[in-house]
Amino acid sequence: MAQAYWLMKSEPSAFSIDDLAEEKRTSWEGIRNYQARNLLRETKAGDQVLFYHSSADPTGVAGIAKVVREAYPDPAQFDRKSEYFDPKSPRAEPRWLTVDLAFVRKFPRVVTLGELKANPALAKMAVTQRGSRLSVQPVTLEEFRAVLAMAGR
C-alpha cells in the first residue's frame, strides 16, 4: 500500500500541535470508537496526518504529523487510573488500538473549518460534512495537498 493520508482530531486544551512540537512524538491514546479504531488499524508507518484542533478557537487544521508506529494495543484501556480505562476490554483480546505520531510541522496559521468548507475541492472531505464526529478520518492525496496549499509556506 502506498502512503496514505489521514485527519486526526484533538482538543488543543488536552493536546495541541504545540504539545506535539514540544514532545516530538506521542502515543495517540484514547480512541474509543470502533470506526476510528478500524481506521487506525489501516494506518502505515510514514502516513501523513492533518492535525485538527476541535472544540477550539479557531477549529481547523493546525499542522502535520506522521505515523511512526503502526497500530498496537492501547495500554490506557488496562490502566484503572486512566480516563480511558475500559473494564470490558479483555487482556487477551484488546479492544482498543493506538498509533504513535511524530511532529512534522506546525502551519503558520490554522486552516479553519470555515475555509475547508468554502473550498469546493474539499466538499467530500469528512470533516466538512455536517455532524462529522469521527476522530480519525481518511483523506485523499488531493485533499491533503489542497489543505497544505491553503496553509501557505
Next chain:
DNA sequence: GCCAACGTTGGC
C-alpha cells in the same frame, strides 16, 4: 450553554 448528530446500551 445549546443542541444536532450519532454511537452505545439494555429491556423486551
Next chain:
DNA sequence: GCCAACGTTGGC
C-alpha cells in the same frame, strides 16, 4: 433484533 433512552462529540 428492534428501538428508546442515554451519553458523547463538537460546532456555533
